[in-house]
Amino acid sequence: MQLVDNDTFLSRLSSLFQSSKERGTIWLTHKRLTHDGDDTTMESADDSREYPCIVRVTDGKATQFSTHITSGDLDKFLNAYGALLKSSMSTLRKRDKKREKLRAEKAAARKQRLAEPIPIEGPKRGNGRRKRQRRIKAALKQDGARQRVQEKQEEKGKGKA
Structure with a gap:
């Protein structure tokens, strides 16, 4: 899985949506990133650390990339990401x-x-x-x-x- 910055992620995602417009499936995964690369440890409930978010994209074949979003950049990223999803959802196939x-x-x-x-x-x-x-x-x-x-x-x- 290739890790890219937020702007590159959005541009590659839009090109992936364009390439799979006629046929294909894209899987998007969002989750909180709690692993720092060290061994995972049990943390107390009053831990006030802010965790970044990871967004992954794959088409089930060769294309796989992801990005980390810090809590400070989250609003900016989600606005751009939401606009991209809305524009790409309008090109989906119509219902049967x-x-x-x-x-x-x-x-x-x-x-x-x-x-x-x-x-x-x-x-x-x-x-x-x-x-x-x-x-x-x-x-x-x-x-x-x-x-x-x-x-x-x-x-x-x-x-x-």
Whole structure:
């Protein structure tokens, strides 16, 4: 992992975003840097030292670089970093609306089936008896599903209030 200064980090990150615009993934990692290169020791809770922050970038292949940000430079760096992320996020691919539309249609069809009553008709004995019993079973199952949906809606209503 190559350690670079903050300005170089931002310029290389913007070029990495440009190169992976069509295809590719970029991983960004932020964390507090507590290791000074010495052996790590247990520190007391009242330790008032300020730790730098480390930001790492990789594309999963050959490109890997990072930077250390001191607490004094943190605001300046985060403003530039945030602006860079916002500008690069606008170039992302759009959502797959086809899949969302299909889910919405399935949900609407499910609600429609729950709203329609299942007609129970046919003879109680003789030919058609099995068909009638299947319909009775389906009607009972539908009633159970309606009750579960009603309970979920009531829980959502209670959660918002």
